Amino acid sequence: MTSVTGFGASKSMTPIGWLGLPMLVCAIATVVLATPIRIFGLGLPEPVFPLALAFAWAVIRPSVLPPFALLIMGLFLDVFWGGPQGLWPLCFLATYAAVLAVRRMILSQDFIVMWASYGAATALAFAVGYALMTMVSGTGPNLIAVGWQFLATFALFPFAYRLIGRYEDADVRFR
Amino acid sequence: MSLRDGPLGDIRVPLTWSAAAALVIAVIIAAALLLSRQHDPMKAGAYDAARHAVDAVESPVGGALSAPVRWTGNAADYVRGYFFAVSENRSLKTQLTQAQATRDQLESALVENARLRAVLGIRTDPPLPHIAAETIADSRGPFANTRLANAGRDKGVAEGNPVISEHGLVGRIVGVSDHVSRVLLLTDAESRTPVLVVRTNGRAILSGDGGAAPKLDYIRSALGIKEGDRVLTSGDGGVFPRGLPVGTVVRGLDGGWHVALDSDAAPIDYVQILLFSDFSQLADAQALAPKDLPTAMTEEPSASIAPPTTSAPVPLKPAATKPGAAKPTTAKLAAAAAAKPVAVKAAVKPAAVKAAAKPAKKPVPKLMTLTPVKPATIKVAKPAAARKPATTVSAPAARPTAPPPAPAPQSDIPI
Numbered sequence: 275m276t277s278v279t280g281f282g283a284s285k286s287m288t289p290i291g292w293l294g295l296p297m298l299v300c301a302i303a304t305v306v307l308a309t310p311i312r313i314f315g316l317g318l319p320e321p322v323f324p325l326a327l328a329f330a331w332a333v334i335r336p337s338v339l340p341p342f343a344l345l346i347m348g349l350f351l352d353v354f355w356g357g358p359q360g361l362w363p364l365c366f367l368a369t370y371a372a373v374l375a376v377r378r379m380i381l382s383q384d385f386i387v388m389w390a391s392y393g394a395a396t397a398l399a400f401a402v403g404y405a406l407m408t409m410v411s412g413t414g415p416n417l418i419a420v421g422w423q424f425l426a427t428f429a430l431f432p433f434a435y436r437l438i439g440r441y442e443d444a445d446v447r448f449r
Numbered sequence: 450m451s452l453r454d455g456p457l458g459d460i461r462v463p464l465t466w467s468a469a470a471a472l473v474i475a476v477i478i479a480a481a482l483l484l485s486r487q488h489d490p491m492k493a494g495a496y497d498a499a500r501h502a503v504d505a506v507e508s509p510v511g512g513a514l515s516a517p518v519r520w521t522g523n524a525a526d527y528v529r530g531y532f533f534a535v536s537e538n539r540s541l542k543t544q545l546t547q548a549q550a551t552r553d554q555l556e557s558a559l560v561e562n563a564r565l566r567a568v569l570g571i572r573t574d575p576p577l578p579h580i581a582a583e584t585i586a587d588s589r590g591p592f593a594n595t596r597l598a599n600a601g602r603d604k605g606v607a608e609g610n611p612v613i614s615e616h617g618l619v620g621r622i623v624g625v626s627d628h629v630s631r632v633l634l635l636t637d638a639e640s641r642t643p644v645l646v647v648r649t650n651g652r653a654i655l656s657g658d659g660g661a662a663p664k665l666d667y668i669r670s671a672l673g674i675k676e677g678d679r680v681l682t683s684g685d686g687g688v689f690p691r692g693l694p695v696g697t698v699v700r701g702l703d704g705g706w707h708v709a710l711d712s713d714a715a716p717i718d719y720v721q722i723l724l725f726s727d728f729s730q731l732a733d734a735q736a737l738a739p740k741d742l743p744t745a746m747t748e749e750p751s752a753s754i755a756p757p758t759t760s761a762p763v764p765l766k767p768a769a770t771k772p773g774a775a776k777p778t779t780a781k782l783a784a785a786a787a788a789k790p791v792a793v794k795a796a797v798k799p800a801a802v803k804a805a806a807k808p809a810k811k812p813v814p815k816l817m818t819l820t821p822v823k824p825a826t827i828k829v830a831k832p833a834a835a836r837k838p839a840t841t842v843s844a845p846a847a848r849p850t851a852p853p854p855a856p857a858p859q860s861d862i863p864i
Contacts, residue, residue: 305507308586309514310596312716320589336468341475348479353503355588356595356623356631358639360483367476374468406483407592407659411638416660418702419591 292334292441293343300324301350321426324351326434328366329395332373333380334441344370358410365399372398385435392431400424501626504597508629511585511597519718577690578724580604584717591659594637598720601628611723617694617711618682619720635663635710644695645683646674652683655695655708662699662707674698680708690725
């Protein structure tokens with residue numbers, strides 16, 4: 275079994291380090307990938323970066339701050355992408371709640387197993403988003419478009435894995 | 450004194466519980482925001498302050514990020530143009546030959562269209578003012594499809610304005626800040642656009658679903674729809690002006706009818722924002738009337754103006770015009786419109802406005818005011834004899850400056 279601790283040395287758990295900076299990175303990445311570019315007729319992928327945070331924060335440790343951080347990130351995405359307000363926060367919080375409920379099963383699992391868990395969490399988020407959007411707009415979003423964004427987000431797992439690896443051994447009280 | 454040193458310092462709450470409590474609070478806030486539907490693109494003025502602020506910040510950032518991309522694209526186009534100039538030249542010559550034939554047909558159709566519109570008394574919509582803008586950011590996900598354009602309230606953009614590219618309709622404005630505005634694309638899941646199918650004149654609603662080709666819902670067409678049909682905006686509901694190109698009908702993977710958007714033919718990096726709000730804008734005659742009404746140019750009225758022989762409505766015949774009955778001044782025409790009872794109020798025609806009447810007693814020495822005539826009040830007596838204009842207005846779409854006339858006695862008007 276490969277432990278995520280092999281990814282790097284553990285760091286002390288400061289809110290800025292495990293919440294603030296990843297949020298900033300996600301916001302910057304989202305803004306950069308919103309650039310209207312077409313390469314060979316295709317636009318840039320548009321992954322949902324904060325979903326990696328929702329998964330990683332729940333795995334790292336339970337805390338009061340991540341739900342509110344996810345609320346802020348979700349509202350940012352809603353405003354930045356021009357969607358219904360409250361859509362992405364609910365998707366992120368649903369993912370966070372689900373992962374938090376099973377974090378003991380996910381902790382210290384193999385890389386592939388964790389990636390599969392991340393995939394399931396991402397699928398849950400998109401299922402929630404699909405249901406909410408259907409409720410709000412009265413029509414179900416295009417499943418192909420949902421699938422493309424799911425795949426782009428699914429590919430972000432290394433980012434979440436690195437974040438988990440940095441803080442896995444930072445606080446052992448929650449094992 | 451820190452919290453741990455206080456009386457509550459000894460209380461130990463499991464972190465999982467406190468995290469769950471925070472989670473519940475956050476969920477309640479998010480659900481309340483979603484249910485409140487503060488951002489409803491179908492509502493005017495629903496764009497809140499947070500969105501204005503984010504758009505205002507995003508505008509320079511997106512502009513800076515997209516600028517190198519544009520420069521790179523321009524450089525690539527330059528190099529490509531250098532190496533493929535010969536083949537492109539051949540291709541363009543072929544296209545030019547085809548375009549010249551199309552142009553001739555188009556000019557003929559334009560003239561005929563203008564004449565038929567005049568005959569039917571259809572008011573020609575004035576050309577809409579528009580402004581150009583660059584798109585500086587876009588979202589392409591399944592739940593939101595919007596773009597930011599770098600033109601805002603400072604350039605007269607308002608919510609609801611249609612946005613087009615050089616190929617076709619892109620969407621409409623749903624939020625406006627001072628220097629930037631947000632465009633809701635046709636592909637957005639909350640976008641609904643009334644459209645018509647050109648071949649059948651059938652109506653439908655174009656519903657975005659986050660995919661590349663929006664769906665056609667609520668299709669109303671006796672002749673059905675088939676692949677390849679052209680789709681335009683219908684103008685129903687007054688959201689968009691009629692006739693903007695939208696796309697081509699295709700069969701979707703789900704078996705339903707979808708529309709491959711014309712605007713997808715090329716990157717939507719530059720757009721035009723039509724300063725169109727709704728049809729009341731077009732109906733506002735005072736706002737749309739030219740500042741200086743073009744002078745009515747006339748020819749010899751005696752050649753084409755037939756005086757009414759009695760005060761009762763009498764059919765007018767151009768051939769029966771008495772040369773001496775009308776003096777060659779436009780004042781006579783105005784007097785004709787003012788005559789009581791009037792045989793003819795006026796006939797408005799873009800290329801040629803004709804009126805025929807004779808003042809009952811006193812001629813009014815002022816220029817004729819053009820008054821629209823409802824098609825129902827026109828009886829075309831001799832179309833063949835109606836080709837000689839009595840009064841010609843140089844404006845292509847003569848706008849009425851007088852209020853619509855009261856129901857006038859039916860009369861024959863040479864048109």
